[in-house]
Amino acid sequence: MEEAVADCVAALGAVTDRDWTGVRAGRLEWSCRKTAAHIASDLIAYAGQLAGRARNAYVPFEITLEGSEDGLDAADNAGTLQVITTTGALLAAAVRTTPRAVRAFHPYPFRHANREGFAAMGVAGVLLHTHDIAEGMGIGYEPPAELASFVLTRIFPRVQPGPTPWRTLLWATGRGDLPGREPVTGWRWSNNPVLRSERLALEGVTPATAADLSLAGDGGHEWVGGAAADGTREGAGIMVRQYEEGVFHPEWGMYVLVRRDDDRAVGAMGFHGVPDGDGRVEIGYDLVVGARGHGYATEALRTLSRWALEQDGVRTVAAVVGQENVPSQKVVTRAGFTEVSRQEGQISYELRG
CATH class of the missing domain: 3.40.630.30 (Gcn5-related N-acetyltransferase (GNAT))
Structure with missing residues (x-):
């Protein structure tokens, strides 16, 4: 988790002086700024599920960046990355301190996930949305292969390995193409039953x-x-x-x-x-x-x-x-x-x- 967040911050830290609010994040409908806020929101939500041992629903709270009701006009870009670093650390701490057998609520597909599943979902969110923002900013981004492999082998069990883990993960989430495979137009990850x-x-x-x-x-x-x-x-x-x-x-x-x-x-x-x-x-x-x-x-x-x-x-x-x-x-x-x-x-x- 910490490695994924550090890689995200290193990549996006190079463009904090640019406008994130007026630029669309890759193929998403969101702006780069909203997408960055969403990364932090996902990380703290997953940490909350594990720490709160949520059973039947999401823990009823959300994160808002300081200074604005919707969080989009609050902290500057560098401050947003600081929030991502902080929420990533909180999820990592929750993963480390949650007993192996504990499962907490997540809706798809079996309505629960263990600490490894939440870690994989967190890493997936960081990697994929960093890619989206980087695409919107027009900069290159490719995370370490082992991070993409971690995600694929935990929460994408039906996805056949491809030429590289990162290209396979991008294809599996509708963000890229692979030779011989049809484009993906709808996807979901799968925690273990x-x-x-x-x-x-x-x-x-x-x-x-x-x-x-x-x-x-x-x-x-x-x-x-x-x-x-x-x-x-x-x-x-x-x-x-x-x-x-x-x-x-x-x-x-x-x-x-x-x-x-x-x-x-x-x-x-x-x-x-x-x-x-x-x-x-x-x-x-x-x-x-x-x-x-x-x-x-x-x-x-x-x-x-x-x-x-x-x-x-x-x-x-x-x-x-x-x-x-x-x-x-x-x-x-x-x-x-x-x-x-x-x-x-x-x-x-x-x-x-």
Whole structure:
């Protein structure tokens, strides 16, 4: 967050002596001055959501630059950048001090976001609106690639990587073109989904989390036993490939199973892909050894299967279990699945809506 704001201030600080009020910000309808005020407004709003643990709506306050009711004729341009620096620092502090499991209200698409999601939204707002202002001012601007990548891999999971992260982010938000891709005329970012059962939070995995897990990282979680299971890492690798191919859908991907009482991960569960043309979707799961025997897999499978069958067009949730894997067979049967076939050492189960 601090790096994005510092980059913004460095770029726009070179043109503080020019008129921002009478110049349109790139492709926006706003002036450069209003767009700069909007950056600060977004940053303090996100900080407020996290600090206030907002649950069902935005915290009812707004920021106004000193000296004017609408904030557009108040502080000079340099003062506006100082406000952006200050509000950026407040969001960064809120992100650092908010516990990992906390989620606060944001309307799209699942009505909540965690600290990483708010950080990504804040960075996105800074980068994109700095670009808009720079375009209006007729100056060049390109942020560090890692900042654009941070945004893409957290809140743009369906956007296939392009030639560079920055060009990809500009295309994904209707601000640029990419060879072989249609122009974007409407867009929204997407925070990760979370489902809750009695003891668990099923946290949707972002492309960034999947990449870390696939490379033997912890994915931002504290795992029972110290590390994710091999099956989880393999599933994460599949997700990374889906993201790179542009076919990743966050709600039909992997979910990390996190105990709500101590915020420790016990395993992962997820879909092999989106439902097929017959409304069938396959599910798989994996628990770390130290978390087995407590009913977590059954609880999570009931929760995720029920959610899937509530989605439009989904008729069947399927699971395939090895004939030697008796514990897993018990999990699916306890979750209400019925055996439908056996072949080549595998048992196929289905749960129908």
